[in-house]
Amino acid sequence: MSESTSGSERITAAQFHRSPGVTDWRVTDTGPQAVFTARSLAHAASLVAPVVAAAERCGVLADIDVRPEGVVVRIPHRDWDGIPAAATDLAASVSQAAAELGLTADPSRAQSVGIYIAQHSEADTRPFFMAALGYEGFGETDAVDPLRCGPHLAFNPIAGDKPGRGRSHLDIFVPADQARARVEAALAAGGRLVDDSRAPDWWTLASPDNHGIDIAAWTDVVG
Structure with a gap:
């Protein structure tokens, strides 16, 4: 570029x-x-x-x-x-x-928060969330608050999915120089490391009761 x-x-x-x-x-x-x-x-x-x-x-x-x-x-x-x-x-x-x-x-x-909504491959729940939240489409798979106050939504199919089952998790985007500290803080607060195979781009964590969170830094260094 x-x-x-x-x-x-x-x-x-x-x-x-x-x-x-x-x-x-x-x-x-x-x-x-x-x-x-x-x-x-x-x-x-x-x-x-x-x-x-x-x-x-x-x-x-x-x-x-x-x-x-x-x-x-x-x-x-x-x-x-x-x-x-x-x-x-x-x-x-x-x-x-x-x-x-x-x-x-x-x-x-500095940070931004997104919600990753995983859905059955034959379902399209984006129109429902857009109507309920007053959001508008962003590209072919995402939705955003027109005033950019609410979190960005991303919709993607589940691999090996089952009809009628939806899953969601939070994406927490933080500066690259803050990501590891944020991960360590979440783990110290009772979180569990699920996957760090893509670190330092992102880490997948789970809360004590298994709610999913990705802490991502890749947007701060790409390209």
């Missing part, structure tokens, strides 16, 4: 991370994001205007989540084609503004 920062060019997560000024940022399943801690709601909100200005200048849409504890800025995936190349300029500008405002970056808090 091109390294250009103009037009409709797309870059990978690895290319994004090699760009200058983006050390505050991590790429999860929903796209690049940065978390900045704040002293108050007003302090967190002070970053909104600089983010809007940078987004308009770069031609890249951004989501801003303002809380008293801090502000989360995301550059969401709107298709499967990768990260807009101009996102690197936006990210660097936001980080500079945050530093000038005294907001502290905390990359360890």
Whole structure:
């Protein structure tokens, strides 16, 4: 993919991370994001205007989540084609503004959550979940909240499945430099390691009563 920062060019997560000024940022399943801690709601909100200005200048849409504890800025995936190349300029500008405002970056808090819904190979439950949640289709197999507040849903058939049986588990996407610590914390809290054959891309864990969770970091290093 091109390294250009103009037009409709797309870059990978690895290319994004090699760009200058983006050390505050991590790429999860929903796209690049940065978390900045704040002293108050007003302090967190002070970053909104600089983010809007940078987004308009770069031609890249951004989501801003303002809380008293801090502000989360995301550059969401709107298709499967990768990260807009101009996102690197936006990210660097936001980080500079945050530093000038005294907001502290905390990359360890970046994450996104997805729900993996496994279904019988002859069933299609996506329309049901889209209707119940008010979601819309994303590609041919996924569904998303139009406002990008709820978790991303992925629908895939079960291998060796049985009719009438559905299974679901959570996908927790975290920064690559935080994944192993998150796995260790979950295990220390009573979890069980089910499969680490794809680590460090992802680990499959189970809760004490056998609820499944994948802790994944591959989106932060791909390409």
